[in-house]
Amino acid sequence: MRERLSGIDRPTIVDVAKVADVSRQTVSRVLSDHPRVAPATRRRVEEAIENLGYRPNRMARALVTRTSLTFGFAAVDMRNSHFGDTCSGMQSAAREHGYYLVVTELDFDDDRGMGTLETLLTLGVDGVAFFPSFFADKEIELFAATSGCPVVMIGREAKIPNVVSIAMDEDRAADLVVGHLVDTGKRRIGILMNEMFPEVVHGRFVALQRAVTERTEVGNPPVEAGHPKIQQGRNATKKLLTKHPDVDAVIGFNDTMAMGALLACHDLGLRVPEDVAVVGYDGISFGAITNPPLTTIVQDSIGMADAAFKALLAAVQNGTPPDGEVVSWQPELLTRGST
Amino acid sequence: MRERLSGIDRPTIVDVAKVADVSRQTVSRVLSDHPRVAPATRRRVEEAIENLGYRPNRMARALVTRTSLTFGFAAVDMRNSHFGDTCSGMQSAAREHGYYLVVTELDFDDDRGMGTLETLLTLGVDGVAFFPSFFADKEIELFAATSGCPVVMIGREAKIPNVVSIAMDEDRAADLVVGHLVDTGKRRIGILMNEMFPEVVHGRFVALQRAVTERTEVGNPPVEAGHPKIQQGRNATKKLLTKHPDVDAVIGFNDTMAMGALLACHDLGLRVPEDVAVVGYDGISFGAITNPPLTTIVQDSIGMADAAFKALLAAVQNGTPPDGEVVSWQPELLTRGST
DNA sequence: TGACACGATGTGAACGTTCACACTAAGGTG
DNA sequence: CACCTTAGTGTGAACGTTCACATCGTGTCA
The missing domain is CATH 1.10.260.40 (lambda repressor-like DNA-binding domains)
Known part of the structure; x- marks a missing residue:
């Protein structure tokens, strides 16, 4: 030997x-x-x-059977527990069905994450899910066409041949958030956007802009952007509230940005929710322990993870790649102290 | 074809x-x-x-070269961002050196996680790291001996042949925590333990018990146990404070339990830190946004992840398995509002 | 001009496994 | 008793790749 x-x-x-x-x-x-x-x-x-x-030796086995009983999952930021939740959910689903899940962190520096997906493929996975997508529809379409395995995209709705996309209904979410803020007497709503990934972000932004314009007299909301992290959310909020002192509600792109907003309000001596209300997106568990607890749009990460796995499994079992299917997930508003 | x-x-x-x-x-x-x-x-x-x-096809390649340029990493709970941090850190380190990291969640139900490790091996990884370890030293020794690749254990110090263990200096951490509490006038310190994994938990428990006994007159600290999660920490704290109303400081096994302790204090109408001080372990980023912000022992997850990767790499490159080496990591106390 | 080096390319075998098929021995059926 | 079935087992080929070695020109030097 x-x-x-x-x-x-x-x-x-x-x-x-x-x-x-x-x-x-x-x-x-x-x-x-x-x-x-x-x-x-x-x-x-x-x-x-x-x-x-x-x-x-699973590799030798996969070589001859052309099946590895392994799915790949690529997620953007393991440090954000929202992705951790989804990842954990897919693991459970996979295990339940005798599959193994290989998780990897999308490396933005490697061709905007495409390199990570490519490498995942070379590992011989039977299917790939990624969350979220930094890529343009055309890129994804090309990837799916040459990947040789089913592809599921989480986090953005898109009708792409051979790709199942699983995403929250952004319009409904925006209506829930903005409706709630207006109902609680807020009139001037600001938005904290994610500056990183235009492809992912666009849908949520458009939906929020529409909802705000529709439901408040003031119309087009002021926007500040930053990375989807606590500190960047904090800085963006400070800028936003300094430029627009009349803002009485801030919607964060995700929970971590909204957490930053809470800190910023504290920094500026503003009361939450009396002076400024704050809402996040995702519903990560740590939202329960902020001061005040964070009102947020809950995305059912486990449910979505489960759906992603099921879509991959179905595609593999039916022998046909998925077909531009869009699985729309209903958001829920979890009202807590920050609004 | x-x-x-x-x-x-x-x-x-x-x-x-x-x-x-x-x-x-x-x-x-x-x-x-x-x-x-x-x-x-x-x-x-x-x-x-x-x-x-x-x-x-990486599998075919690995089959003949007997090297996959892939390491496996198994972590217990992706939802806790402490593990997410470490995982993210290992990914970066791996990428920097042309390696690929395959992450997987330890499935406790599958032979207490050993099944997960076994499957990782069948994937043909060149080395395995796990975090933390649910296993007894003897089990790990056996695993390492038959694994055919270097093994690194994060989270617990142990001299095991062919295994590098990377862990925080628990004695030093306990001294920091207890010393700080005593310095701020606390006299009756309670501990929230992790009831799940005796093997992992033991070291921290012993260290804390020693430090408390040494530094307070009251001696042996009251203990309550629960899963290392927010809600379980909350419940455990309520029990602890009800049974022992004289407790004026609570040390959580990790940050999530400590976060639960903050909620419990709030539930019971106790002021933090005036009535009860709270300290956690890990230093996850969400500790910054609790009310009050959480004092915590910071484990340098990135540094430890980096060390884990380097240990695997060194073992692979030198052609010799690691040898019972213990990498001890110095903890830091991050003092915030909760103490 | 012969010997030789070296650049450029191709071929058989191997990695560890499963698939398709072949084989043997025993038992049942007419 | 010849025939067929079936349980139990073994063998060659294949999966996609790299390694070790072989081959074939072409140019250089004595």
Whole structure:
């Protein structure tokens, strides 16, 4: 046997076969629970497997079966627990169905994340989900066409051939948020946008702008942008409130930006929600422990993760790639102290 | 070509070779930037690759080279951003060095997580890190011995053959926490323990118990246990404060439990930090936005992630498995409003 | 001009596994 | 008793790639 770099050699199916005094195929049959193996033989093989500490090589297996029972999931920012939630949800779904989930963080510097997806493919996954999408529809279409496996996009609605997209109904969410703010007497609503990913962000922005324009007399909302993080949300809010002192409500692109907004209000000596109301998007668990607790649009991450997995599974099982399907998810407004 | 389940067939190196009118080896040489390829040939091959949308099959490659340039990372709870931080840190480190990181969530129900590790191995990773460890030293030793690749454990110090363990200096952390509480006039310190993973938890518990006993007259601290989550921390704190009304400081096993403690104090009408001080462990970013902001022991997740990656890399490059090395990480106390 | 180096390319084997098929022995059926 | 079935097992080929080696020109030097 050739040496591995690490110096230790793992036993192969042939090693097991030798020890159990059978052929590799018989070992393979034991591994896959084939019925036609004599009980005594099976026992001998199992013993050999146990003694040698044999583990089947999934890569070799995938090579010949052309199926790895593995899906890939690429998410943008593991530090934001919203993505962690979704990732965790997909893991559970995958496990339940005998699949394995390989998670990877989208590396924006590697061709805006496309490099990460490419590498995921080379790993031999049976399907790919990504969340969210930095890419233009055309790019995704091309990727899906050449990927050779089903592709699911989470976080943005888009009718793209061979791609299932799973996203929240942004119009409904915007109506919920803005409606609630107006109902509680707010009149001048500002928006904190995510400056990073125009493709992802656009839908939410348009929906919010529409809702604000429709429901307030003042019309077009003032906007400030920053990275979707706490500190950047804080800075953006300060700018927003300084430029527009009449703003009495701030909508954050996501919960972390909204958390930054809470801090900014505190910095500026403004009371929340009396002087300025704050709303976020996502519904991450840490929203419950802010001061005051954060009102937010809850995206059912587990549900969406589950849907993403099911879409991949269905595509694999039916042998047909998914087809421009859009799964729309209903948002819920979780009202807490910040409004 | 046989059909894949998904119905689309990916081009192979042979397809590329045919189109470029060369042999597979020449294509392989182009892929690996071998110097002895004629410029014209190289161009022809690159064109063919581009046109066909060819992507090398990492599994086939790994099979023959016995190296996948991939490390596996298994973490317990993606929803807790502490693990997300570490995971993100390892990803960056891996990418910097041309490695790919495959992340997976430890499934406690699958042989207490050992099943997850086993599956990770079958994926053909060149090394494995896990965080934290639910396993007994003997189990880990056995796993490392048969894994055939370097193993790194994050989150607990342990001298185990062929395993590098990376952990915070728990004694120092406990001294920092308890010292700080005593310095600010606290005398009766309660502890919120993690009831889930005795193996991980033990070290921190012992250290805290020692520090409290050493530094307060009252001696042995009252303890309440729960899962390391916000709600369970809240419940545990209520129990603790009800049973022991004299407690004037609560140390949470991690930040999420401590966040629960903040909520519990609020529920009980106790002022933080005047009536009860609260400290957490981990230093997750959301600790900045609690009310009041959470004092916490900061574990340098990025640094530890980096160290974990470097340990794996070194082991792979030196061809020798790591050897019971313990990398001790210095904790820092981040003092904020909750103490 | 022969010997030789070297650049450029191709070929067989191997990695660890499963698939398709072949084979043997035992048992049942007419 | 010849025939067929079936349980149990083994063998060659293939998956997509790289490694080690072989081959074939072309140019250089004595």
